[in-house]
Amino acid sequence: MIFLTRKAEFSSAHFYWNDAWTKEENERVFGKCANRNGHGHNYTLEVTVAGEVDPVSGFVVDLKELKEILEREVVSVYDHRHLNYEVPEFRTAIPTTENIAVAIWQRLDGKVPNARLHRVRVYEMADLFADFYGEYAHE
Amino acid sequence: MSNSSSSPIAFLSRRYHFSASHRLHTDAYDEQRNRDVYGKCNNPHGHGHNYTVQVTFRGPVNAETGMVCNLGDLDAFARTNLLEPFDHTNLNTLKCFADAVSTTENLSIEVQRIFAEFPYARLERVHIEETGNNSFDCTGDSTPGRF
Numbered sequence: 324m325i326f327l328t329r330k331a332e333f334s335s336a337h338f339y340w341n342d343a344w345t346k347e348e349n350e351r352v353f354g355k356c357a358n359r360n361g362h363g364h365n366y367t368l369e370v371t372v373a374g375e376v377d378p379v380s381g382f383v384v385d386l387k388e389l390k391e392i393l394e395r396e397v398v399s400v401y402d403h404r405h406l407n408y409e410v411p412e413f414r415t416a417i418p419t420t421e422n423i424a425v426a427i428w429q430r431l432d433g434k435v436p437n438a439r440l441h442r443v444r445v446y447e448m449a450d451l452f453a454d455f456y457g458e459y460a461h462e
Numbered sequence: 463m464s465n466s467s468s469s470p471i472a473f474l475s476r477r478y479h480f481s482a483s484h485r486l487h488t489d490a491y492d493e494q495r496n497r498d499v500y501g502k503c504n505n506p507h508g509h510g511h512n513y514t515v516q517v518t519f520r521g522p523v524n525a526e527t528g529m530v531c532n533l534g535d536l537d538a539f540a541r542t543n544l545l546e547p548f549d550h551t552n553l554n555t556l557k558c559f560a561d562a563v564s565t566t567e568n569l570s571i572e573v574q575r576i577f578a579e580f581p582y583a584r585l586e587r588v589h590i591e592e593t594g595n596n597s598f599d600c601t602g603d604s605t606p607g608r609f
Binding site: 354 | 468469470471472473474475476477478518522523526527528529530532533534
């Protein structure tokens with residue numbers, strides 16, 4: 324089994340806000356991130372897929388194809404956008420780094436031919452990142 | 463998120479930076495053996511590093527906050543329990559290294575012990591970079607195998 328990782332970058336605006344809470348509650352929990360005018364980050368996405376090496380091509384996946392999938396499914400939707408206002412999944416979910424990783428997993432799952440999605444890692448900045456492996460806790 | 467019957471389990475990683483001096487030396491060895499084993503790191507005057515500590519927490523993404531844990535809580539915990547006690551110190555003078563050599567292996571075990579006490583999420587891994595070329599991972603009792 325080979326694990327292959329492809330990076331992509333996008334720059335987006337967002338803010339954190341829970342509509343069920345008061346302004347004071349949002350500001351207490353989310354701090355500066357609750358500023359309704361938004362702020363932004365240069366995000367780095369690392370997508371790791373797992374698969375076997377094709378004996379003819381020597382590839383697990385065609386990197387050009389993976390790059391195009393990331394561009395189509397994620398970068399073209401997120402880059403230079405306001406995540407809260409312009410990306411459908413964040414009309415209801417708060418665009419935290421954790422939720423962005425989960426959302427990108429849901430966008431990519433099943434879309435990469437000949438490989439299994441292994442991990443989605445999203446860096447909000449060099450010192451903060453979230454990983455999602457497609458794992459759910461049943462409540 | 464869209465899967466209302468279950469919470470996604472995510473891993474949140476945060477990196478902290480501190481600078482400290484140390485000297486690798488053990489009283490269990492004589493002077494010559496200390497020099498042989500620890501080389502430059504045994505210099506009696508000590509030397510220093512810019513350490514990077516990366517802590518990873520695992521947990522369900524809270525439906526109300528979208529978070530594994532609140533970053534403000536984690537940063538405050540790190541400030542009190544990691545940065546204030548360790549930054550701009552000589553590691554050999556700290557209580558945790560009174561009876562242990564201040565290698566980054568031992569440092570990672572100590573940092574693992576510290577962040578395991580963070581009350582709001584489960585610590586998965588501690589990764590410490592002593593320099594750009596040396597790094598150490600400590601998983602404590604949690605399951606190894608993630609990367």
